[in-house]
Amino acid sequence: MKDDKSDTGWRRKLHEVIYGTHTPAGKLFDILLLVLILYSIIVVMLESVPRFDTKYHEFLNISEWVVTILFSIEYILRVICINKPRKYIFSFFGIVDLLSTIPKYLSYFLVGSQYLTAFRALRLLRVFRILKLVRFVGESNNLVRALKASRTKIFVFVFFVLVISVLLGTLMYLIEGPEHGFNSIPHSVYWTIVTLTTVGYGDISPETALGQFLATLIMIIGYGIIAVPTGIVSAEYASAQNKAKDLDEGRSCPNCSAEIYRSDADFCRKCGYDITDEA
Amino acid sequence: MKDDKSDTGWRRKLHEVIYGTHTPAGKLFDILLLVLILYSIIVVMLESVPRFDTKYHEFLNISEWVVTILFSIEYILRVICINKPRKYIFSFFGIVDLLSTIPKYLSYFLVGSQYLTAFRALRLLRVFRILKLVRFVGESNNLVRALKASRTKIFVFVFFVLVISVLLGTLMYLIEGPEHGFNSIPHSVYWTIVTLTTVGYGDISPETALGQFLATLIMIIGYGIIAVPTGIVSAEYASAQNKAKDLDEGRSCPNCSAEIYRSDADFCRKCGYDITDEA
Amino acid sequence: MKDDKSDTGWRRKLHEVIYGTHTPAGKLFDILLLVLILYSIIVVMLESVPRFDTKYHEFLNISEWVVTILFSIEYILRVICINKPRKYIFSFFGIVDLLSTIPKYLSYFLVGSQYLTAFRALRLLRVFRILKLVRFVGESNNLVRALKASRTKIFVFVFFVLVISVLLGTLMYLIEGPEHGFNSIPHSVYWTIVTLTTVGYGDISPETALGQFLATLIMIIGYGIIAVPTGIVSAEYASAQNKAKDLDEGRSCPNCSAEIYRSDADFCRKCGYDITDEA
């Protein structure tokens, strides 16, 4: 019994430091973790730049190992100090945390696997857990609600865009053909999406008059089409905002039945009746 | 009489499978059809890729024929089992269904016609008929209404953009001229639209200082102009959403059948009939 | 007196045909005019395409002259048959109409001036005068109102964008320098605007790591900045729409003081009171 309790003692304390963000130690841990994540991402990036890699190969490699071991320790501690380890292990961050340690170990067996460490970038999303303290979550809740409400509509929209791209891409392939760089239908569909989304690399561009005319059409369609997701998100966001505001609307004065516009009102603005009595 | 009835029997059953989406057999049929459509599109695409075509030409060709024959059978069954075949044949999907079978037959006579099979992509829109079951149509009805309401305005907008493009394109032709790639006025108008829609291939780009200055102007105009369709769709969509909320699910007065706009109404606003009795 | 009257007779008739859009003759005139304008624009465009010009030079030149003479006659008739010729001559369309006839005459003296005939494109805006009959003006009045309300804000916005572009352009010039294609500050500012507006020709692109980092920053700024004009137009358009709707809002039932939501209401929706008596 006593053993178990003391165990819960250091486990609870560890839990507070690792998962908590309210104690000074918890904050410090989170900030150190973020710095370490950022550092590890920069190391992976620099490793891929030939100029840096040849110069500082040893240093970058050791850095990588230090970070990997620290991440491994952190992962083990997270699993130990939580009450329901299974829930953490299969959560989004649990999987991301594991994936950010594995690649370096795998690099002994598989060439290229160490680059997967860049998926550590996902760990940066932890920043929101810390900044939660301030006001971020409240701020972005409306946004999240709006994006969720827009989800199906945007999926329908993307589906339409893809169907249109296949059609127009095929047409462009028939008009321009392989001799102007439209090598195949998939390649031509790729070009259509590049044009429709107004990216426009210019690695392929129509050369016949008819092709340029169709390209013009595609651009104008793309210009109109871009309005759709924006319109959806705008409207949904405004609606999520209003809904949050409306929560205590619909109230009206019990004396003169005028609408009450502010949730903090104590008196009716039209007849001066004391509303607080009613609540 | 009996003959006719049994005929109606299998026709009704077939109709249920092919057009219906509520029975398990109907759902299975629709899903198989979607898979077949997707498969046929991939086959047509791969046929256009030289690397694949030389390697698997025989297999792709046979696949094409199998799909075409299956589509032909489906088309004939659709015509047979429906009560008003003419209505189906001349409907949007009727024409699309026919067009997705013809090209392969035509390919014996006309070179290139088999690529038209990519128009089968349009058949993918059938996906909405099946997902209708869930909640898609309700979701996108507001969107459709908003797009319809925006139609004329967006047409006016596109017309303005075209007039501006002709003007600016001509100016650019005069400034840059054929020696910098602006070969002719139509070509120059094409470039203007590429710039105005922020696609920017870079196959042609201004080289004189004056041309670059005008290009800068065109870009900033394009930047401002893109706000217009987006603004229209946003506002129309928000308005369609509000109308849907206000309309109280299509309630109408039982006395004069006028629409009832507010869910808190007790009397019809057109004839003064007491609606509360009905609810 | 009699002379004057008969003169007014044919002048009034001519006025009805040329300026009016309600009589069959007036409609026919407008449609013929539009066809002629479109034809003249196509002729000018084809003239600039070397392939067409060498082949059909004679035909295109004669077409040009015919159109120019017809436009000249039209211009003279417009001046004659209107009561206040000065008002027409100095109006937007008066100037455009004159400018679309002059260049061909000038082409005898000045090389290149005939291309100015492409300004005839502006005459296409006349299409709105005819379609006014239907419902266009009503449709786009809200749009026009929204654009007018957005004008100053968008000017402020464009000004800010220009100031930012000069700053960032200078920075890029210092970072990349002439050896990477950033030949001068104005050229570098041009590149900044190309990037900020997401056009991205690719005729110049940063090659140093620092330059690419700054370019990334500029793109993300541009991505955020594009939200501003769109947001303005969206909000203004929605507000113009609401204002149009609100015109007869603010009305309330004289019996129970409930708000009246539809301008076509005859009875109060809350108490059934006959509102028409009051109006």
Next chain:
Amino acid sequence: MKDDKSDTGWRRKLHEVIYGTHTPAGKLFDILLLVLILYSIIVVMLESVPRFDTKYHEFLNISEWVVTILFSIEYILRVICINKPRKYIFSFFGIVDLLSTIPKYLSYFLVGSQYLTAFRALRLLRVFRILKLVRFVGESNNLVRALKASRTKIFVFVFFVLVISVLLGTLMYLIEGPEHGFNSIPHSVYWTIVTLTTVGYGDISPETALGQFLATLIMIIGYGIIAVPTGIVSAEYASAQNKAKDLDEGRSCPNCSAEIYRSDADFCRKCGYDITDEA
């Protein structure tokens, strides 16, 4: 005493001319200053164009010196005639004003420092101080409020975009590799942002089928993502507009000084005080 008073006399007058915009002299000063700023920017720009610099080097250099001396005098006068010089010196415009004079002096010691004079562009923002007279500030206050309200959300959004860019950039590096121009992960992340923001230079573009498929995905994500900041700004701007309408020009209760939100209010909503007496 008298000395001090006369000193305050010319200082007050100078202050009125330099900082004021209401007197004719104050307006003239501001306009001359703007012209001078514009002129100095043009001079710096032309200096960087080799063609101009070799031709008019002497003239441009003298212009630069004249402008710098005039700016220095203006800066000194601004410091002298204001009551709290420290407040001005450390204000935004104070620092900008100083920074626009220093570089030319530094150019004797440091090569390239004279280009920093282009930061004079920031001085152009003074234009808003003058136009304030008209109606600009009122116009853009809603905009400023909307942008402030959107700040945190847009920061969250940019952060997400960066995390996604690192992930997708790493993937593209693994798929395409240095042999197709994706030299390193940072370079690849740069490309991802170029694509995601729909800029699309085309200096690097995917060449493998898988790379082009992923690029297509990135573009469509970018297309959807662009809707987010626009939606935020639209909604916030509309909300700022409504708040401005509701706020009834800053009216507040004379009894408890609570804000009065509706222009039709007769009683304070917080203390029940009868506001109509005051109006």
